[in-house]
Amino acid sequence: MELKEVREGESRLLVPAVQVPEEGEVFYNPAQRLSRDLSILFYLSKGTDVLDVMAATGARAVRLAGYGLKVVANDRSVEGVRLIGKNARLNGVELEVVQEDASRLLHSRFAGAVDLDPFGSPAPWVHCALSSARKYLAVAATDTAALCGTYPRVSRRRYGFSARKLPNYPEIGVRALAGFVIREAAKLEIGARPIFAHAYRHYYRVYFELKRGAGRADSVLKELGDYRDVGPIYMGNLWDEQTVKGMLAQRAEIGELAKKHLALIAGEMHHPQPFFHLHALCRELKIPAPPMSRVLEKTGGVRTHFSPLGFRSSLPEEEVRGIIASLVS
Ligand SMILES: C[S@@+](CC[C@H](N)C(=O)[O-])C[C@H]1O[C@@H](n2cnc3c(N)ncnc32)[C@H](O)[C@@H]1O
Known part of the structure; x- marks a missing residue:
């Protein structure tokens, strides 16, 4: 496998030179730097050990170990674990490297935090990840069509909820993923509370704090x-x-996109109800869209990282609609 060196944060990483890997080849997606950056801030802020069950090239695991966290990096791919070892040596960091099927490993180990980052749906592994994780669980999904309502039958089968595609679908998809994990956790008498979440294109990720007890x-x-x-x-x-x-508050080096998303999230975290999609609301009201700045001013709203055309407000929807209509009349 031909390799090239890239830089992420303070780490150097050897990754496959090909952009699109063949079936079964090790995978490194530069677009997922955002997710790795935010996860590094999350785990550093919690000061927890991490079991990265699907570590691929070790991009996340090696970076975490570079900040002194105790990390176990696993992948079932032989090429993957070789690369994780190389990347650990390249950066002079120590971490435990394991080559095991994720389900088997999760059944045999405990960790402060489990990071589950598969291709597609995390559903097959959530139950065993919940048995392994002591305090935190992060679950990523790239089967966003199933979560955001494009394929309602798949949503029902895979995640057990009734779906349809709504204008604010990325947030609804993230909430559907959270709902699924919460129901799986409840079967084990674990309270899994979402404490951080984000979405970017076809990638949703939710972090849970786990507390045991019915x-x-x-x-x-x-x-x-x-x-x-x-x-x-x-x-x-x-x-x-x-x-x-x-x-x-963390000082780790992260990219501009992660900084932007975190700043937007810091603004929107005080508005728990799902975001409003300005153009969808205006289409329903049959009016042209007023400037977003005016909408934010009049609704006490803020922008959301979920969509450039979205905003959050704590006002009831009817009131928001009335304000938008008044801005146009
Ligand atoms: C999307 S990639 C992970 C990307 C990585 N976390 C990153 O940030 O670069 C998914 C990885 O899961 C591994 N994988 C898939 N099924 C697995 C299983 N059952 N057990 C262990 N690893 C598995 C694949 O080999 C692949 O490396």
């Missing part, structure tokens, strides 16, 4: 509900203020 599981379950005939999905706040502040 009562805790019940209390998170109470935050599931329906939203415009989509559900059950998680309807509580996607962000915990202390967690976001803890991430903002």
Whole structure:
């Protein structure tokens, strides 16, 4: 396999030279630097050990180990674990490298935090990841069409909820993923509370704080509900203020996109209800869209990282509609 060297944050990484790997080849996606950057801030802020069960080239694991966190990096791919070892040596960091099937490994180990980052759906591994993770679980999904309602039958089969595609679909997809993990956790009498989440193109990721006990599981379950005939999905706040502040306080080197997303999230975390899509609202109201700046000013709203055409407000939807209509008349 031909390799090239790239830089991510403070780490040097050897990754496959080809952009699109063949089936079964090791995978490195530069676009996912955003997700790795944010995860580094998250795990550093929590000071936890991390089990990266699908580590591929070790891009996340090696960077985390570079900051002194205890990390186990696993991948079932032989090429993958070789590359993780090379990348660890290249950066002079220590981490444990394992080549094992994710389900087997998760059944045999505990970790402060488990990071689950598969191709496609994480659904097959969520149950065993919940048994392995002591305090935190991060779950990523790239089967966004199933989560955001493009294929309602797949949503029902894979994630157990009724779906349809809504204008604010990226957030609804993230909430559907959160709802699924919360229900899986409840079966094990674990309360899995979302404390950070983000979406970018075809990539959704939610971080959970885990607390054991039937009562805790019940209390998170109470935050599931329906939203415009989509559900059950998680309807509580996607962000915990202390967690976001803890991430903002980290000094790790991250890219501009991660900085931008984190700043937007810091602004939107105080508005728990799903974002409004300005153009979709205006289409329904049959009016032209007023400038976003005016909408934000009049609704006390803020922008959202989920969409450049979206905004969050704590006002009820009817009031938001009335304000937008008044801006145009
Ligand atoms: C999307 S990539 C992970 C990307 C990586 N986390 C990163 O940020 O660069 C998914 C990885 O999961 C691995 N994988 C898929 N199924 C697996 C399984 N059952 N057990 C262990 N690893 C698996 C693949 O070999 C691949 O390297």
